[in-house]
Amino acid sequence: MPDHAILTADAHRDLRVNTERSAASGDAVMSAMVVPDELRQVQNEYPILFRRNLEHDRFTALAMFGFEDGENLFLEGTRWAARYLPLSIAIQPFLIGRPEGADTGVRQVHIDLASPRLGSEGLRIFEEDGSPSPYFHAVVEKLGMLDAGYQASIGFLAALRRHDLLEPLSLEVPLADGSTHRLVGFHVIDEERLRALDPAAVAELHQAGHLxxxxxALASLANIGALVARKNQRLRHG
Structure with a gap:
């Protein structure tokens, strides 16, 4: 269970972060949230799908790492076998918080004290004198990028819905063991609908930086075949 706290040098000076990638460190996840500004890098490695949160009636863009809960086909021991790590994964166990009742422009760095990454070994967050370490400076930069990207994603996802550009995905994945896995509950960009948009709608999307x-996201769907190949290789070799 998460245990979020405001990060301070006084309270957390001796904490270190294990930056190895492994299931034990919390990396055994099927997907991770991604934001529009990083989709160019994401599409080089992962399929990008969209999932609707029925409770809040909004979509989230996701980089897919596997086909079932807890499956990350990019994990190989203590190595993440991809050239790009999504920001929402790279910043863990840190996150951005907002003081209760404060102006929405105010940001704080929070830390999940329940994260298995934290301990007495790994990279320092603060130096012995309490100043931020080089590692933490890099994390803060990523946090800023993720926060800005999250704000931009609100308009991006709203535009996709406004132009009816998301369609449900129905995908059956044939596996090496003879079984078939069905991926459900996700959406993709409707390419036909995109092609049918009138010039004014295309211009609006372009001016807003959404194209x-x-x-x-469309190009990333070519990575589904590679993800299936990773799944089958894992089934064959364990």
Missing amino acids: MPIFM
Whole structure:
């Protein structure tokens, strides 16, 4: 269970972060949230799908690492076998918080004290004098990028819905052991609908900066075959 706290040098000076990638460190996840500004890098490695949160009636863009809960086909021992790590994964166990009742422009760095990454070994968050370490400076930069990207994703996802550009995905994955896995509950960009948009709608998407991430999400679907191949290799070799 998460245990979030405001990060301070006084309270957390001796904490270290294990930056190895492994299931024990919390990396055994099927997917991770991604934001429009990073979709160019994401599409080089992962399929990008969209999932609707029925409770809040909104979509989230996701980089897919596997086909079932707890499956990350990019994990190989203590190595993440991809050239790009999504920001929402790279910043863990840190996150951005907002003081209760404060202006929405105010940001704080929080830390999940329940994270298995924390301990007495690994990279320092703070130096012995309490100043931020080089590692933490890099994390703060990523946190800023993720926060800005999250704000941009609100308009991006709203535009996809406004132009009816998301369609449900129905995908059956044939596996090496003879079984078939069905991926359900996700959406993809409707390419036919995108092609049918009138010039005014295309111009609106372009001016808002939404066309590039749309194209990146479409291009990323070519990675589904590679993800299936990873799944089958895992089934064959364990």
